[in-house]
Amino acid sequence: MTKIVQPSVDPFYFHYPSGATLVTSHAGGRSNLMAVAWHVAISRVPPYYAVSISSKRFTHELIVESGEFTVNFVPWEERELVAKVAACSGRDVDKFAAFQIETEAGSQVKAPVLKAAFAAYECRVAGHYPYGDHDLFVAEVVAVQWERSAFTDDGRLDLESVSPVSYMGEDRYVTAAQEVYLDRGALVGEALEIARRR
Numbered sequence: 001m002t003k004i005v006q007p008s009v010d011p012f013y014f015h016y017p018s019g020a021t022l023v024t025s026h027a028g029g030r031s032n033l034m035a036v037a038w039h040v041a042i043s044r045v046p047p048y049y050a051v052s053i054s055s056k057r058f059t060h061e062l063i064v065e066s067g068e069f070t071v072n073f074v075p076w077e078e079r080e081l082v083a084k085v086a087a088c089s090g091r092d093v094d095k096f097a098a099f100q101i102e103t104e105a106g107s108q109v110k111a112p113v114l115k116a117a118f119a120a121y122e123c124r125v126a127g128h129y130p131y132g133d134h135d136l137f138v139a140e141v142v143a144v145q146w147e148r149s150a151f152t153d154d155g156r157l158d159l160e161s162v163s164p165v166s167y168m169g170e171d172r173y174v175t176a177a178q179e180v181y182l183d184r185g186a187l188v189g190e191a192l193e194i195a196r197r198r
């Protein structure tokens, strides 16, 4: 491939697809949720997860105040909900009431968990780092809620029963198209054997 080189990230600003999650928050008697595509696992033991949230978002205010949030992983059926909660602010609209969103209580945090989520992390903020126009909230995952029927017996997400929503940028959404199993050890073994014989 012959690539164009330039200093600005703009041509590849949308490094997608990226899972479109719904982040809920709660403080001062108010609950809110927003779409978040910039999120990442940081550590497995102990579990840490990070979300990148602009200080313009009402969610940012609630997370700073409470030190808590939940990350909800939702199926393809919820794609329009993702778009709707991303199109307005909790400063102006009670999104839970407006979009008739069903919730369950968090077990460790006051932020609610979405009934429609196939899995959700309950998170407590461990670090808050501003970078450019977004702030990174790194949080300890203090509980996980997950829907048994969405997972296979060996603990993988069952793509025949659930298809996560992913974001492509510019109001475009996709879902998983293919799944393959690649035996890393066997692949590297074969490659090294071929290299050895060369």
Ligand SMILES: Cc1cc2nc3c(=O)[nH]c(=O)nc-3n(C[C@H](O)[C@H](O)[C@H](O)COP(=O)(O)O)c2cc1C
Residues within 6 Å of the ligand: 020, 032, 033, 034, 035, 036, 037, 038, 039, 052, 053, 054, 056, 057, 058, 059, 060, 082, 083, 085, 086, 087, 088, 089, 090, 091, 134, 167
């Ligand atoms: C699919 C999608 C993903 C988004 N991801 C992020 C994100 O990772 N961080 C962020 O600050 N805003 C993100 N946004 C924008 C917010 O969801 C949007 O501004 C929202 O209305 C903020 O709501 P709030 O003010 O109620 O918190 C995203 C928007 C869309 C459509």
